Amino acid sequence: MVFPEPLARLIRNLARLPGLGEKSATRLALYLLRRPPEEVFELAESLKEMREKVRLCEKCFNFSSGPRCDICQDPERNPRLVCVVEDPAALASVEASGVFRGLYHVLHGLLSPRDGIGPKEIRVSDLLERVRREKIEEVLLALSPTVAGEATASYIAEILKDYPVKVTRLACGVPMGMEIKYADRITMKRALEARQPL
Amino acid sequence: MVFPEPLARLIRNLARLPGLGEKSATRLALYLLRRPPEEVFELAESLKEMREKVRLCEKCFNFSSGPRCDICQDPERNPRLVCVVEDPAALASVEASGVFRGLYHVLHGLLSPRDGIGPKEIRVSDLLERVRREKIEEVLLALSPTVAGEATASYIAEILKDYPVKVTRLACGVPMGMEIKYADRITMKRALEARQPL
Structure with a gap:
């Protein structure tokens, strides 16, 4: 050159x-x-x-410039409500809504047996540890409605059955701005099942 | 965020x-x-x-990490033949051919009255200075066959008329790999006029 x-x-x-x-x-x-x-x-x-x-928050594994991230340190947040996300980008997306006032737990991955990603490769045991120690009342699974996201959500819901904690997930439905005619069958099925009073 | x-x-x-x-x-x-x-x-x-x-070579205005660029310092190069290019990227393209063994002169722009770029905004006077001082025998204008490139080439050719130097330009024709049917009229006209024996 x-x-x-x-x-x-x-x-x-x-x-x-x-x-x-x-x-x-x-x-x-x-x-x-x-x-x-x-x-x-x-x-x-x-x-x-x-x-x-930049490193990972020792509590929720979000990105942080100190041992604990800003969200975990925020006294205004409800520490009994924990939102489980795949990665920090998903966390940013939930935060952007401006309505979630609990804490987070970042898995840093989704279960994908084909790619050799099992429960040990993502931060599931850390989540169980937190549920045990932090008196968490509700775990909100904000995982993508994809094959890997659904599998991970089912797995976590299954093992949390033994704990005194409520497990919820994001509503699945037709996204804002999408024309109904383009909604796929499964999204439409879920949107119908979860229909809400106006 | x-x-x-x-x-x-x-x-x-x-x-x-x-x-x-x-x-x-x-x-x-x-x-x-x-x-x-x-x-x-x-x-x-x-x-x-x-x-x-990285700065500009004090002689040809190519990028350089010292006062003179590697090309200007190469004793194997013919200092009587100078190729005028728009910018260092165009220089790289000429060099990539592997056949040019002279020196360069980088204008850092093309004339474009609409954008307020006149002769003083590009390194034309430095070129005249070199032609005067360096006993240059041939100035090869390797400027793009675009409106601005042609205008700049005509301008330089015009002022070099008063100097004892040969002015040449790159051949214009159908590029390698291009299907004839896609050649525009002016390219085809030039390719015909400059046709060569096989």
Whole structure:
């Protein structure tokens, strides 16, 4: 390549990122070369800081910059209600609704025997431990209505039967903005079964 | 946002990059969070190094990590033949052919009166200066056959008339792999006019 080594090195590193090939890595590097140095240094610094400081909350396994995440530390939250999510992105989605005021438990995965992901590969035993210790009254399973999500929800509901805790899940139905004619059969079946008074 | 500040900061910075919105910036940040720290530190370091070290070659204005770029310093190159390109990416494309053994001159732009880019905004006077001082015998205009590229080539050819230098340009024709039926009229006209013995 004809680019000087510091530029070639950056392009090699950028090209390794998902969704970036060599062409888009080159375009991005050339863009950064035209930006003010402080802006590029800020990006570099934030990469470093993120990887150094972000870890998992020791209680709910959400991302955190300290031992406990902000949500677990919030005294306004109801610690008896725990919402189980697949990963921090799903947690962000539940939070974005603005209506959930309990705590979370992040599994970091869903059961998928085909991929060798069993209960030990996701944080299920930590959940049982919390149910035992934290006097949790309700476990809300906010798992995707997919094969893996349903399997994981069934598995957790099954083992929680032995505990004095209420297990709930998100309502399944036709999403906002979707035209009824495009709803699949199973979504429609669930939406009908869970129909609500207006 | 529910992400801890170091992660949110990185997402904000990534989302500013061209072609990345908040969603893809989040996906990228979460990907980097799962990578080994050394890999992320290497990316951060290469960003910093690139912006600190890469500058323009004082002779041809190609990217360089020292005062002169590798090409200008190569004693095997013919210093009497100078290829004029729009930007370093175009230079890379000419170099990739492996057949050009002269030096370059990078304009860093093309004339575009509509966008307020006149001769003073691109490195034309530096080119004249080089033609005067470096005993250049041939100036090869490797500019894109676009409106701006053609305008820039005509402008440079015009002012170089007063200098004892040969001005050439890249052949325009049907590109390799293109089906003839898809060639536009002007490309076909040029390809016919410049037809060559087989």
